[in-house]
Amino acid sequence: MTSLPLRTHRLTLAVQFSLLCLLPTVAAAQDAPGNSARTLDTVQVTGSRIKKAELETQVPVQVLTREAIDRTGYTSVADVVQHLTASGASLSTKLNSSGNFGFPPDGGGVGAGAATVDLRHLGPKRVLVLVDGIRWVNESSGSGVGSSVDLNTIPLALVERIEVLEDGASSIYGSDAIAGVVNIITKKNADGGHVEVQYGDYNLKGGDTTSVDMSFGKSGERAQWIVGASWFKQKEVASTEYKWATVPVPGTGLANGSSATPQGRLVFADPSGKTYNITSNTGVTSPVFDPGQAACSNGNVGPRTDDYHCFGTPDRYNFAPNNLLLTPNERKSVFGQVRFEFTPNVSGWFRGMYSERESANQAAPEPFFLGTDAGVYNDWAEKNLVISANNPYNPFGFDLTTMGSSPNLFLIGRRPVEGGPRRYEQEVKTWYAAAGLDGTFEVNQRTWNWDINAMTSESKATQTNTGSYNIKHINQALGDPAACAAIAGCVPLNIFGGPGTITADMLAWISPIVRDRSKNTLSQASANITGELFDMWAGPLSFAAGAEWRRYKGEYHPDPITVAGEYNGVPSGVTIGSYSVKEAYAEFDIPLARGGFWGKSLDMSIAGRYSDYSTFGGTGTGKIGLRWQPADELLLRMSFAQGFRAPSIGELYGTLSRFDATLVDPCNNAASTTPKCVADGVPPGYEQANPQISVVTAGNRELDPEESRSFMAGFVWSPGWAADSNWASKLDLGVTFYRHTIDGAIQAPDAQLILDRCIDTRDAAACASYTRNDRGQIVRFEDILANLGTINTSGWDFTAHWLLPEAGWGQLGFDWKSTWVSRYELINESGQPEPKGPGVEVNDSAIPEWTSTLTTNWDFRNWNANWTMRYIDRLRERCAGANGFPICTDSVADQHWLGATTYHDAQVSWRTDAWMKGVKVTLGVNNVFDKNPPICLSCTLNGYDPGTYDLPGRYSYAKLSMDF
The missing domain is CATH 2.40.170.20 (TonB-dependent receptor, beta-barrel domain)
Known part of the structure; x- marks a missing residue:
């Protein structure tokens, strides 16, 4: 210099x-x-x-x-x-x-x-x-x-x-x-x-x-x-000890709560291409999935009679009571x-x-987000994941994957409360x-x-x-049980049931002590x-x-x-x-x-x-x-x-390094069809998967x-x-x-302002700071x-x-x-x-x-x-x-x-x-x-x-x- x-x-x-x-x-x-x-x-x-x-x-x-x-x-x-x-x-x-x-x-x-x-x-x-x-x-x-x-x-x-x-x-x-x-x-x-x-x-x-x-x-x-x-x-x-500190944002209910819940939020496509946005019913530990029910996305949000229902605001997780x-x-x-x-x-x-x-x-129990829409800057979660159909806890009967030219796993948000809060x-x-x-x-x-x-x-x-997780071990534990068995200490992981389904043996494999x-x-x-x-x-x-x-x-x-x-x-x-x-x-x-x-x-x-x-x-x-x-x-x-x-x-x-910013996507929901959002690569019906967007600095x-x-x-x-x-x-x-x-x-630069400026003015420098996938989700933000x-x-x-x-x-x-x-x-x-x-x-x-x-x-x-x-x-x-x-x-x-x-x-x-x-x-x-x-x-x-x-x-x- x-x-x-x-x-x-x-x-x-x-x-x-x-x-x-x-x-x-x-x-x-x-x-x-x-x-x-x-x-x-x-x-x-x-x-x-x-x-x-x-x-x-x-x-x-x-x-x-x-x-x-x-x-x-x-x-x-x-x-x-x-x-x-x-x-x-x-x-x-x-x-x-x-x-x-x-x-x-x-x-x-x-x-x-x-x-x-x-x-x-x-x-x-x-x-x-x-x-x-x-x-x-x-x-x-x-x-x-x-x-x-x-x-x-x-x-x-x-x-x-x-x-x-x-x-x-x-x-x-x-x-x-x-x-x-x-x-x-x-x-x-x-x-x-x-x-x-x-x-x-x-x-x-x-x-x-x-x-x-x-x-x-x-x-x-x-x-x-x-x-x-x-x-x-x-x-x-x-x-x-303070009543207003026990909700994510006071007076808003769960609107700003986390989409990573103890029951798990699942956004995926079945072999026919039908896309689901569902979560398991409360108290169900071994959910049964019926592919004939409502998919809960793309306008199909009717009722379901199996062990799942459409994911909505009441399902979001209240992380606030775990803070200090x-x-x-x-x-x-x-x-x-x-x-x-x-x-x-x-x-x-x-x-x-x-x-x-x-x-x-x-902080609250650490969530993990898996899928192409996760946006967590981790290839183990976004690009190299296969949840095997052979996994004994997979209720869907087919592979969920982020790999290949046609991935079908878009987002899993799971909050493993079994592991307790994060403690630093x-x-x-x-x-x-x-x-x-x-x-x-x-x-x-x-x-x-x-x-x-x-x-x-x-x-x-x-x-x-303590209370954090090894995403590579999670990947291995969700894969083919035979491959997991060949790895010393690996135990198949159940992320599809409700609270209590992640056992002590599972936690021992995915929970490191980070120093x-x-x-x-x-x-x-x-x-x-x-x-x-x-x-x-x-x-x-x-x-x-x-x-x-x-x-x-x-x-x-x-x-x-x-x-x-x-x-x-x-x-x-x-x-x-x-x-x-x-x-x-x-x-x-x-x-x-x-x-x-x-x-x-x-x-x-x-x-x-x-x-x-x-x-x-x-x-x-x-x-x-x-x-x-x-x-x-x-x-x-x-x-x-x-x-x-x-x-x-x-x-x-x-x-x-990464920090997680809480961002409001201006193209969320109805705004997705506006000319400015279409120009940003947002498809009709786009819904922001997670308000917390990983930003790299x-x-x-x-x-x-x-x-x-x-x-x-x-x-x-x-x-x-x-x-x-x-x-x-x-x-x-x-x-x-x-x-x-x-x-x-x-x-x-303030990440929210970058996003707003790109949508409002199509400022080239602002728009170059982030990347959307073909589903409109922001997956990279620099x-x-x-x-x-x-x-x-x-x-x-x-x-x-x-x-x-x-x-x-x-x-x-x-x-x-x-x-x-x-x-x-x-x-x-x-x-x-x-x-x-x-x-x-x-x-x-x-x-x-x-x-x-x-x-x-x-x-x-x-x-x-x-x-x-x-x-x-x-x-x-x-x-x-x-x-x-x-x-x-x-x-x-x-x-x-x-x-x-x-x-x-x-x-x-x-x-x-x-x-x-x-x-x-x-x-x-x-x-x-x-x-x-x-x-x-x-x-x-x-x-x-x-x-x-x-x-x-x-x-x-x-x-x-x-x-x-």
Whole structure:
């Protein structure tokens, strides 16, 4: 692949453009300035590499202190950051399914058991996660090479605070920082021990959560050290605990249930050419077939008097009760770090962590589809199958085959409930080690800071799958009994009777234990320097510069039967890949004015980074920011940044794999005779055999990096007349406007939109993506990754902090944060907008127009109480097309509304220093009023959107903390 040239001309244009916009544009911040300057040690804040005493930078940084984290009652880093108003849907213990989601169309695997963070609804891949300013290794998935950080590998016990930068920062930190940066700052200073125990559950219906955190450390004149351990265990919650999760789609009956049933659906032709679409009667284990009865297809749907009847909607299988609302998760971690001062100017440090996670998810018993219409990308099921007339369980008396020029087996959908649900169990081990030196020296009587560091880490996962099937063994067991007898262990298989007809011996032959392995490693080294170069007319010119090297390695090894094409589930091949990157950056903080016409201060920051990738070559990014404080109580800020995201290992090297998409064929039933459907090769009377269509995706080594542009502007106002008044001790008000544009977004086109576009417009590229057989069934659908999309999103953040004066009854404070997404537009490869947007629920995720959090906090002596209200704006979704389900709020407009939802959380705590160094008792309830999420028709699991809403049910917890 050819290297990209250094785009210095683009950086120059960006800087020139930003300079022209500086004076008339204002910008925003998270924290308001004080009324007077503070004398502080120099520190480094997320969003800048320059150490300085002034904490306010050109970009908004949301700081979640340890106290704020504790007040949420959450027990993981993921839960904390996923509840920010700027966060979108991402993997969690609520949104996690290996079986139903299979391989997502991004080359990375489903990340079973992992938890990630999404900022600005741009996806977890576009968020950079740091720990103490250093990158963290990507998660190891059960089904591919992951491209996001699993926050479950970072125990909450070691977290001092979390800094969230909701702005592009590629010029500061490199790739992935398109939507923002999450920097997790760990505990470093301790003097004694700390133990914390917490227990909670959901309305006594399950989900019991227990956590124990311990740490101990000492701080001396020259050394500080801390060690700790963390244990977390969360039990599962079955979907049967929530009534709306026990039907495939709430309010629709079995219309969207599966055609693979315990009785079996059979679509075949007899020797005369008569085509049948039948299923056996309930409770019949040895059905009798009468070829003289109604065929139930091609208009012949009369009654039958044998042991079969015409297949219809009431026969579909309800897979929902087998799912989980909450997946089980157990995590164990140990960590430690030490810092030693060798001389007054040179210090060294070491930090290490090891964690293990055991998790699981579950799906309905795995179906198998056989026949030319199966569309499962498996030759054993579609092309090489003969169900012998000699098979003792074949009730038809003739061969059913997919082979030859005249196959007569079109579809068998059988759900072997005898084998139990699919269970996917993960074991993930992650280790991390980092060390470094830092210090100071004098240059022209100015103090410069330097540091060098190195890090290596690995995340390794094994996923064990039970309840799945070997399609080759199924083929052999359905064939000639004499051929089966010649194969050691082969037992003839009965798929024609009802539940219970597949015996233990049959299951032993067709049910393997599937084990998949994956691994991600990251090695990194960097050197940085920062200080003041010289005095300018308005103050010293500060700078930071550095160089960095990183190497990523990733691999995924499916079970040998998967590689051989014998697995009934998602086929895939081995993925192995690596790449390295060398980078250099420079950042300058330029004081433009102090006092006079420009008020208190005016500063500009400029940053640039050049990255050289072994996979695609070199690229440069730049950033410019302005910080203007016209008065003590007003701060205005702006930034413009270029960004990029390098293709991940899974996106580059991922081998062919399949995910099952739920698609509605526009040519189904009556529509089959329309000219557009006839042109697509659909015969009259066509009926879509299965709403789940297998779609193949794969990585693409020709992918280019995604490129982005980010703009942020706004203000923070701390009115002096409100400070220390009789009604306010402090009042801070903030507004931030943001805009992100991503070009060449790496994605697989939405399969439903491809299908719709082909039928509506006969778009050649869309129509080339899938293949129909002569019966009209879609049997091949390819959806390969490419640089296809353009994403444009913009919106506003609003913040307010009001602290009342302290009184005899205590002190009351209010903290309000709100995000309004005014625009989100994803343009596909044909230049058309996809349906994802503000206020829309689609593809199991949503972008609410408004999300808001209001926390009321009360402190009185040893007591603290807080009440938090979390608001999610209403959403709309399609209402299952022409089906017109009664639950739809507007069937005529094909629209269903998910009403606005407000959750209430409460917590009270009491602390005393009379015992040991301190004891604290906390009681809390999240979702105090037991609010259920709104019913979602388009969501494929559990009847609601778990990426947007809380788990159904009230969560109560108790926590005991002790210092000694």
